[in-house]
Amino acid sequence: MSRSVPLTVLAGGIALLAGLAIQIISADAVWSPSYGLAAALLAGSYLLAIVWRHGAAAAFLLLATVHLAAIPLIGHIGHGEGEMGPAYWALLISGWLAAWTSVTRLTAAARAVPPSAKQAINLLIPFVFGVWLILIWEAVTRGAGVPQVLLPAPSAVWAKLIASLPILWADFVQTFMKAVIAGYVLGCGIGFGTAILVDRSPFLKRGLMPVGNMVSALPIIGVAPIMVMWFGFDWQSKAAVVVIMTFFPMLVNTLEGLSASSAMQRDLMRTYAASYSQTLLKLRLVEALPFIFNALKINSTLALIGAIVSEFFGTPIVGMGFRISTEVGRMNVDMVWAEIAVAALAGSAFYGSLVLIERTLTFWHPSNR
Amino acid sequence: MTDIQATDAASGAGGTAEDDAFRVIEARELCLTFETNDGPVHALSNVDLTVDRGEFVSFIGPSGCGKTTLLRVIADLEKATAGTISVNGMSPEEARRKRAYGYVFQAAALYPWRTIAGNVALPLEIMGLDKAERAERIARNLELVNLSGFERKFPWQLSGGMQQRASIARALAVEPDLLLMDEPFGALDEIVRDHLNEQLNQLWDRTNKTVIFVTHSIPEAVFLSTKIVVMSPRPGRVHDVIDCNLPRERTLDIRETPEFLEIAHRVRDGLRAGHAYDDE
Amino acid sequence: MTMNDVLKSKTFAVGTVVLVLIAIWYFSAVMLNAPFQRELDERAKLSPTTGQFIEATLNQKRPVLPAPHQVAVEIWNTTVEKRITSKRSLVYHGGITLSSTMLGFVMGTVLGVTLAAAIIHVESLERSLMPWIITSQTIPILAIAPMVIVVLNAVGISGLIPKALISTYLSFFPVTVGVVKGLRSPDPMQLDLMRTYSASSFQTFWKLRWPSSIPFLFTSMKIAIAASLVGAIVGELPTGAVAGLGARLLAGSYYGQTVQIWSALLSAAFLAAMLVTIVGFADKAVRRRMGIMQ
Ligand SMILES: Nc1ncnc2c1ncn2[C@@H]1O[C@H](COP(=O)(O)OP(=O)(O)O)[C@@H](O)[C@H]1O
Ligand SMILES: [Mg+2]
Numbered sequence: 028m029s030r031s032v033p034l035t036v037l038a039g040g041i042a043l044l045a046g047l048a049i050q051i052i053s054a055d056a057v058w059s060p061s062y063g064l065a066a067a068l069l070a071g072s073y074l075l076a077i078v079w080r081h082g083a084a085a086a087f088l089l090l091a092t093v094h095l096a097a098i099p100l101i102g103h104i105g106h107g108e109g110e111m112g113p114a115y116w117a118l119l120i121s122g123w124l125a126a127w128t129s130v131t132r133l134t135a136a137a138r139a140v141p142p143s144a145k146q147a148i149n150l151l152i153p154f155v156f157g158v159w160l161i162l163i164w165e166a167v168t169r170g171a172g173v174p175q176v177l178l179p180a181p182s183a184v185w186a187k188l189i190a191s192l193p194i195l196w197a198d199f200v201q202t203f204m205k206a207v208i209a210g211y212v213l214g215c216g217i218g219f220g221t222a223i224l225v226d227r228s229p230f231l232k233r234g235l236m237p238v239g240n241m242v243s244a245l246p247i248i249g250v251a252p253i254m255v256m257w258f259g260f261d262w263q264s265k266a267a268v269v270v271i272m273t274f275f276p277m278l279v280n281t282l283e284g285l286s287a288s289s290a291m292q293r294d295l296m297r298t299y300a301a302s303y304s305q306t307l308l309k310l311r312l313v314e315a316l317p318f319i320f321n322a323l324k325i326n327s328t329l330a331l332i333g334a335i336v337s338e339f340f341g342t343p344i345v346g347m348g349f350r351i352s353t354e355v356g357r358m359n360v361d362m363v364w365a366e367i368a369v370a371a372l373a374g375s376a377f378y379g380s381l382v383l384i385e386r387t388l389t390f391w392h393p394s395n396r
Numbered sequence: 397m398t399d400i401q402a403t404d405a406a407s408g409a410g411g412t413a414e415d416d417a418f419r420v421i422e423a424r425e426l427c428l429t430f431e432t433n434d435g436p437v438h439a440l441s442n443v444d445l446t447v448d449r450g451e452f453v454s455f456i457g458p459s460g461c462g463k464t465t466l467l468r469v470i471a472d473l474e475k476a477t478a479g480t481i482s483v484n485g486m487s488p489e490e491a492r493r494k495r496a497y498g499y500v501f502q503a504a505a506l507y508p509w510r511t512i513a514g515n516v517a518l519p520l521e522i523m524g525l526d527k528a529e530r531a532e533r534i535a536r537n538l539e540l541v542n543l544s545g546f547e548r549k550f551p552w553q554l555s556g557g558m559q560q561r562a563s564i565a566r567a568l569a570v571e572p573d574l575l576l577m578d579e580p581f582g583a584l585d586e587i588v589r590d591h592l593n594e595q596l597n598q599l600w601d602r603t604n605k606t607v608i609f610v611t612h613s614i615p616e617a618v619f620l621s622t623k624i625v626v627m628s629p630r631p632g633r634v635h636d637v638i639d640c641n642l643p644r645e646r647t648l649d650i651r652e653t654p655e656f657l658e659i660a661h662r663v664r665d666g667l668r669a670g671h672a673y674d675d676e
Numbered sequence: 677m678t679m680n681d682v683l684k685s686k687t688f689a690v691g692t693v694v695l696v697l698i699a700i701w702y703f704s705a706v707m708l709n710a711p712f713q714r715e716l717d718e719r720a721k722l723s724p725t726t727g728q729f730i731e732a733t734l735n736q737k738r739p740v741l742p743a744p745h746q747v748a749v750e751i752w753n754t755t756v757e758k759r760i761t762s763k764r765s766l767v768y769h770g771g772i773t774l775s776s777t778m779l780g781f782v783m784g785t786v787l788g789v790t791l792a793a794a795i796i797h798v799e800s801l802e803r804s805l806m807p808w809i810i811t812s813q814t815i816p817i818l819a820i821a822p823m824v825i826v827v828l829n830a831v832g833i834s835g836l837i838p839k840a841l842i843s844t845y846l847s848f849f850p851v852t853v854g855v856v857k858g859l860r861s862p863d864p865m866q867l868d869l870m871r872t873y874s875a876s877s878f879q880t881f882w883k884l885r886w887p888s889s890i891p892f893l894f895t896s897m898k899i900a901i902a903a904s905l906v907g908a909i910v911g912e913l914p915t916g917a918v919a920g921l922g923a924r925l926l927a928g929s930y931y932g933q934t935v936q937i938w939s940a941l942l943s944a945a946f947l948a949a950m951l952v953t954i955v956g957f958a959d960k961a962v963r964r965r966m967g968i969m970q
Pocket of ligand 1: 431
């Protein structure tokens, strides 16, 4: 582990020197001051990485210089998109290796800091990774002049997103606010209610559990064309697909959760001569909460998928799935990516808020203490 | 299968033994057989038992001899397959519906989502007591088990011994005359256990409750009880009933006295004899 | 087996539930198809008896909801009665979907396991990558399916590979997350034991971590193969409906061929059930060999 750090530094240093050498040797290469700046900052980073190896302060300083170096590098693309020379690529690789070194250093530093700082570092590390992913995506697509239809640069997607906010919002309202929410609430609600009813009959429970488990693994999304025929092109048919997709995970998880309480806990309620509803409310439903939230979380993703994919089978001229399929057809890939960014944001926000609610409601569960 | 009848001479409550008004448990020829895949398990076989008001009765025996099963039959958590049993002159089911007893399990079995006070409140909510009454009982019973000041803590923030004390407070909060305890201190270390034994003895002495207590520790049984029921396994049955006429108020020092050691010796002999049976 | 055992058995309970579901299906078919049948009868100036009427609702050409036997007949006609190479054979379409499902599943599992092994050995990789892998499970990845297909088509890659890529993508996430969990599942005492032997991290991996992760691997593989099939089906939607179960669904929905849609849907369900069951059997077999069958 400790040896791998000098290795990345070594490789990064070599890449840096190679880049400069190529730049100086090749006669037709355009020199630009931003190259010089990036190269100087990277050289500084590597020097820093070699002389000051340990501690959070060193890691943070390294992180800062590495990111500073990225700015002139990206800025240089403006000098000729798709015509970047070998020096550019050498510097890019060197920059990435320097960033990786800083992440490794941060990881090591995180072991020796107080818990609150550790949490911050643990958030920072994936953030840095995400930033570099986008940086490299940008640098590669624009630097190499990758055709827009194949993979648009993040900056192009961002520009498209900003320019098409009204359309994206209308699509979001149609797909998320109408189809997803309505279908999700209905599907989860009916699944939950059915589970409470079925739970009273051991026979039904024995019969439904395997069926429900099996159905949860089926490609239910295939009912979309049928629902479109039955409920029309508008959001109601998408909501219907979502209802069917979310019903079974909720049914199965709630049933499982209702039997999660230990025999001792149920005996305790019996010694109090507690009624069925008292045992249900005070014990079994609370013990079932982690299972119910599990279903709610699975369903949040399923609901979005269901609503978007059903729109591939026919919609009015609005909706996230509709937009994706038509813009793909027109080869407006940047718009597709913008729509996907919205879907990703909506999906993770939906999921994230469920996690927050779950944490507050099941604070007592061993996994949350 | 010689069953030695549980005699009830000289109970600690000091009432006449034959008086039915003082009879808390009356079991005759109690049998319970579990049907398992490996054939029937005779957990209880022809068990006779009487317990009078104010007694402290311990069930002792090797594991698997039916102690828990017998306690669960009394609590109507298990139904006997043969024989008769009455609790406070009623069937166990009626007694349970009247909330005649408090039950303490081997583990504390506290709800992790409720505070200590909330856990003690649980049976009271189920019984439908009003808020003021609940608050009063919670305070009183937590005081009784020395847990005042921990009302707002969650169970998982407390040590094992404190959790078990909270579960005893929860059982006491029902204010039952009868307390059923299944190896309540089994999972605790010896030092905590001694301490809780003393506290339990004082509690029993002060409140004059009837206690039925399952254990497999001889000193614990002798220290706490007025009567020790020695059980033996396969089939589960009562092997001997030993009276334990130590003074009601006891301190741990009593464990060094000749009287104490004498009773402990008899219990140990009984246990050994019960086992010898097994080897034949 | 006594009568009582039969009544209490799981098979009986499941069978009853399935029978009830079929009964509900028939009932719904009658109810949903009745309005159109009434219209037909009125136009033809017929006044059928109830029995005739119900029979007619269950045998329409393009019913709102086809009856189970209609779907069964259609499946029979398009599997057993057709040559496998025929474009109208469900076996042909199912085979196409199955091949991209399997290819995607295998690639996804290999990728997932490799990534998981890398993640548990390189701490900074775990810290930087794992949060993103977990987050990406919360987003509707399937939405990129049409884009992958069309974009790859534009650069000349078509057929099996693009669909398999979508399946790979969908199946590698659960495998990575599950296997990382599994490789981390040995408790500290077991790991300390390996340390007392001064085992190399390679030895620790093969002798402790990998065997401990097998149950987790199979659990995620069941999820992965189901996801893989969904990916393959959705991947077949935007190709202009050429072949595969997804294409059958889409073609059926264009021409209002409800019986065709339902038979494609049921075949897909059957395929999924089979695949999950096979993974389940493999799971059991491996566990038995490893002696961790409970
Ligand atoms: N629910 C049950 N099903 C089958 N056998 C049981 C059950 N409960 C207890 N037993 C069996 O009955 C016997 C007595 O058990 P128990 O009363 O728990 O013993 P003890 O509490 O004295 O250790 C044991 O052999 C045990 O295995
Ligand atoms: Mg026991």
